[in-house]
Amino acid sequence: xxxxxxxxxxxxxxxxxxxxxxxxxxGACTVIVDxxxxxxxxxxxxxxxxxxxxxxxxxxxxxxxxxxxxxxIDHGGAQCGICTPGMVLAAxxxxxxxxxxxxxxxxxxxxxxxxxCTGYMKIFESVVRAYQK
Amino acid sequence: MxxxxxxxxxxxxxxxxxALKLLESAPGVWKPFAGGxxxxxxxxxxxxxxxxxxxxxGLKELHGIDTTDTQVTLGALTTYTEVQANPVLRRExxxxxxxxxxxxxxxxxxxxxxxxxxxNASPAADSPPALLAYDAEIELVSTRGSxxxxxxxxxxxxxxxxxxxxxxLARIRLPRNTNxxxxxxxxxxxxxxxxxxxxxxxxxxxxxxxxIMETRIAVGSVAPIxxxxxxxxxxxxxxxxxxxxxxxxxxxLSREISPIDDIRSTARYRLQVAKNLLTDFLTKx
Numbered sequence: 557x558x559x560x561x562x563x564x565x566x567x568x569x570x571x572x573x574x575x576x577x578x579x580x581x582x583g584a585c586t587v588i589v590d591x592x593x594x595x596x597x598x599x600x601x602x603x604x605x606x607x608x609x610x611x612x613x614x615x616x617x618x619x620x621x622x623x624x625x626x627x628x629i630d631h632g633g634a635q636c637g638i639c640t641p642g643m644v645l646a647a648x649x650x651x652x653x654x655x656x657x658x659x660x661x662x663x664x665x666x667x668x669x670x671x672x673c674t675g676y677m678k679i680f681e682s683v684v685r686a687y688q689k
Numbered sequence: 690m691x692x693x694x695x696x697x698x699x700x701x702x703x704x705x706x707x708a709l710k711l712l713e714s715a716p717g718v719w720k721p722f723a724g725g726x727x728x729x730x731x732x733x734x735x736x737x738x739x740x741x742x743x744x745x746x747g748l749k750e751l752h753g754i755d756t757t758d759t760q761v762t763l764g765a766l767t768t769y770t771e772v773q774a775n776p777v778l779r780r781e782x783x784x785x786x787x788x789x790x791x792x793x794x795x796x797x798x799x800x801x802x803x804x805x806x807x808x809n810a811s812p813a814a815d816s817p818p819a820l821l822a823y824d825a826e827i828e829l830v831s832t833r834g835s836x837x838x839x840x841x842x843x844x845x846x847x848x849x850x851x852x853x854x855x856x857x858l859a860r861i862r863l864p865r866n867t868n869x870x871x872x873x874x875x876x877x878x879x880x881x882x883x884x885x886x887x888x889x890x891x892x893x894x895x896x897x898x899x900x901i902m903e904t905r906i907a908v909g910s911v912a913p914i915x916x917x918x919x920x921x922x923x924x925x926x927x928x929x930x931x932x933x934x935x936x937x938x939x940x941x942l943s944r945e946i947s948p949i950d951d952i953r954s955t956a957r958y959r960l961q962v963a964k965n966l967l968t969d970f971l972t973k974x
Contacts, residue, residue, distance in 0.1 A: 557697035557732065557742070578691075578733040580726060580797055581883055592770070592799040598729040599800065600722070602699050603746045646795070667882030668794020 560604055561585045561596040564611060572612035572641045576670070583669030586642035587611050593649045595668075612641035615648060624648050624686040633682030635673035643669050647683045656687060690735040697732070699742045705750040705830070708743050709857060713832040716854035719743045723766055723805035726797050751804070751859060754778070761863045765804025769816075770795070772803065781867045784819040784874035784891050791815060794882045804858045807840070810848045813910040813953075818891035819874060820861065821907035821917045828860040829853075837862070847913035870895050870903075873970040877962050879953070886910045887954035890966040894925075896974045901925045901934075904974075906967070911946040911959050918945045921967070930971050938971060939964040 564570040564587065576584030578597050585596040588610040615622045624647045627633065634640040643666060650657055650665030657665065662683050671679060699722060702708040712719050722728060722742035731737040745751060751766040756777050763772075769789035772778055779786050792798060792806075792815045806816045807827065817840075825840040829852055840861070844850045852858070870893040878884030889909035895902045904925050906918040921941040928934045948959035 557694050557699050559694075559729070559733075579730040580793065583794065583796060586796055593796045594800050595726075595796045597733065598725050598797075600699055600725060600729065600744070602701055602744050603725065605701070649795075664882075665795060668796045670883075 558601045559597055560587070560589075560594075560599040560601050560609075563601045564596060564609075570611045570613050574638050574641055576638060576642075576672075581670070582639070583642040583646065584639055586645045586669065588645055588649060591652075593646055593668075610645070612644060615644060622648060623689050624651065624683065627682040627686035627689070628679070631682040631685055632678040633675070635671070635675045635678075639669060639671045639673075643671070643679055647686065650683070651687050657683075659684075692732050692735045692737055697737070697740055697742070699744050701744040701747065705748050705857075705859075708745055708748060709830065709832045709855070711743050712857060713855040721745045721808070721857055723808075724768065724800040724802045726793065726801040727805065727809045727811070745857070759865055761865060763803055763861045763863070765807075765858045765860060766802045767804075767861075769793075769798035769801050769803075772816075773798070777865075781865060782819070782823055782863060784822060784872050784893070785816060785863075787874045788815045788819045788876070788889075788891070791876045791881070797883075803861055807843070807861070808850070808852070808858050810844055810850055810914075812847065812912060812914055813885050813889070814915065815876060815886065815889060815909070817915040818889050818907040818909045820863075821915060822891040822893050822905045823863050823867065824905065826862045826864075827858055828862070829856040830859040831856045835859070841917050844914040867893065871970075871974050873966075873973060875966050875969070877966075885953060888948075888959050888962045888966065889915075890963065890970070892967075892970045894970065894974045896930065899929050901928050901930065901974065906942075906970075908942075908946060908963055908966075910953075911948040911963055913947075916946055918942055920945055925971075930974055935968050935971055939967055942967050 564573045574584040576582035580595045580598045587596045590607050646669050719741050722744050752764045755762045772789040773786050806814045828837050874891045876886045877888045878886045892906040894904040904922045909915045924941050948956040
């Protein structure tokens with residue numbers, strides 16, 4: 557019954573995966589499992605046997621940041637940083653499914669991710685700039 | 690306080706038959722574990738009392754949506770994301786798709802399942818009101834065989850339901866009889882996403898020559914179980930939608946539900962909202 561979140565952080569040292577609420581409310585622990593975002597605090601590791609998992613550590617390619625990561629840097633999308641890995645992964649997932657999202661699509665795509673600094677407008681703007689690139 | 694993980698056991702059977710054998714081997718000892726979006730919350734909070742689980746997530750037999758001319762059959766492990774993506778459900782069962790889109794956020798919708806939503810038996814669950822209004826049937830399977838029963842009546846009290854310890858919810862069936870119906874679904878919560886409802890209202894109805902021919906009304910978060918409001922439906926049948934009918938229907942609804950004060954809302958607010966939603970539904974028929 558070990559949580560995927562704990563296995564990623566403590567056994568695999570992938571500490572870019574953050575723990576916020578631990579109950580699926582905040583999205584800080586978001587990872588991508590077989591192409592779908594999940595809250596890794598709600599997934600027992602027994603359910604990901606043989607699955608492909610992408611954490612924030614796997615988003616950049618070599619030295620090149622993903623457009624979403626670069627946009628978060630350029631447009632102030634990150635403040636304290638706790639929500640940022642989850643926000644970036646949710647945005648990467650959104651743009652992969654929907655390369656030209658509407659404003660509603662972006663809000664819906666990020667609705668499961670909370671920012672405790674309340675920096676939502678900068679995050680929203682970063683995602684808009686990322687897809688405009 | 691967080692649970693002590695080694696106290697918990699999760700077995701992953703290779704097939705549905707193996708899962709049913711495990712459930713049958715020691716009735717009540719093993720419980721099914723689907724998408725985990727409710728059970729894992731309890732685990733983290735140290736409030737997951739049961740210790741042994743059968744991981745059914747990977748069982749292909751419980752996935753998939755099959756459509757025939759007369760019905761749509763959904764595997765119990767159909768996720769909220771899969772519900773929203775299905776063209777027949779979008780066209781003919783829009784309330785179920787709306788319920789799926791308003792459950793949690795995307796990460797929850799990718800993992801949460803219809804079967805889990807039913808068997809978790811929360812009176813505040815989002816999809817059961819729509820399933821009740823669509824006259825869903827459910828299939829329970831065990832090593833003893835399979836039985837179909839109406840979803841209405843499945844829940845008998847708070848977290849109580851007609852399921853034996855060796856039975857597993859396998860499929861959900863929806864009759865394709867929604868042509869010509871008005872569909873009305875409204876979840877009232879603190880915010881649009883990630884909220885548990887204060888009131889959840891699902892109803893279908895049909896008016897012909899000014900008279901209400903048929904309604905099916907189900908309300909969540911207003912009683913120990915999701916309530917199918919049969920008395921109100923009976924009262925409405927044959928009447929025209931006017932102030933008098935709405936007043937009588939609201940009075941009937943008040944008698945069929947028993948909202949309480951809790952962390953999310955008050956009995957008074959829930960009652961008023963339920964009546965407002967019934968009124969809104971009836972005026973849209």
